[in-house]
Amino acid sequence: EVQLVESGGGLVQPGGSLRLSCAASGFTFSSYEMNWVRQAPGKGLEWVSYISSSGSTIYYADSVKGRFTISRDNAKNSLYLQMNSLRAEDTAVYYCARQQDTGIAAAGQDYWGQGTLVTVSS
Amino acid sequence: DIQMTQSPSSLSASVGDRVTITCRASQSISSYLNWYQQKPGKAPKLLIYAASSLQSGVPSRFSGSGSGTDFTLTISSLQPEDFATYYCQQSYSTTITFGQGTRLEIK
Numbered sequence: 405e406v407q408l409v410e411s412g413g414g415l416v417q418p419g420g421s422l423r424l425s426c427a428a429s430g431f432t433f434s435s436y437e438m439n440w441v442r443q444a445p446g447k448g449l450e451w452v453s454y455i456s457s458s459g460s461t462i463y464y465a466d467s468v469k470g471r472f473t474i475s476r477d478n479a480k481n482s483l484y485l486q487m488n489s490l491r492a493e494d495t496a497v498y499y500c501a502r503q504q505d506t507g508i509a510a511a512g513q514d515y516w517g518q519g520t521l522v523t524v525s526s
Numbered sequence: 527d528i529q530m531t532q533s534p535s536s537l538s539a540s541v542g543d544r545v546t547i548t549c550r551a552s553q554s555i556s557s558y559l560n561w562y563q564q565k566p567g568k569a570p571k572l573l574i575y576a577a578s579s580l581q582s583g584v585p586s587r588f589s590g591s592g593s594g595t596d597f598t599l600t601i602s603s604l605q606p607e608d609f610a611t612y613y614c615q616q617s618y619s620t621t622i623t624f625g626q627g628t629r630l631e632i633k
Contacts, residue, residue: 449613451622463620499569508576510617512560516569
């Protein structure tokens with residue numbers, strides 16, 4: 405069974421840092437591209453970042469570029485999101501999501517974690 | 527960034543109704559369009575990918591169509607478990623964007 409379990413969320417002051425983790429199991433993690441997607445309270449979905457299976461290709465949303473860093477450790481079956489210079493508008497539930505591998509490029513995210521809440525407030 | 531606009535933003539319907547949700551892209555995205563369902567407090571669920579391909583395990587009452595800039599998600603006969611929020615997502619660009627969501631409520 406595919407499982408994605410996020411951790412590391414919590415309350416942080418504006419300007420602070422937080423590192424999110426996503427533990428993957430039930431599939432060959434090293435073969436899959438991964439994403440982080442967030443959802444502010446009562447709001448819609450916002451894609452945050454993408455990383456290729458090897459980690460060699462990375463993309464960010466403009467809203468987090470220069471502040472957030474995505475990474476992965478395929479030996480540990482783990483995905484990470486280092487978040488620096490946090491702002492109130494970064495408050496959200498953060499989901500890790502697996503990129504579907506169907507042979508069709510960009511075929512959506514087929515498995516999602518349960519999410520971890522990040523609250524940026526003084 | 528490519529902007530995705532869904533309509534309507536909310537919709538009231540009854541069990542058994544046929545429902546259509548529209549998604550428009552600010553530029554052509556070919557068929558790089560996915561649809562998700564999200565229920566309160568839960569993670570999104572992929573329903574349709576590549577505009578019209580039904581995700582494994584998703585009931586056949588869900589269907590998607592369109593290409594270029596205009597896309598639709600159709601639910602042929604609403605079931606009680608379908609009342610949720612639906613999002614379109616473009617994956618044409620390296621920076622993915624979602625529509626603002628369509629909340630489907632029980633009439």
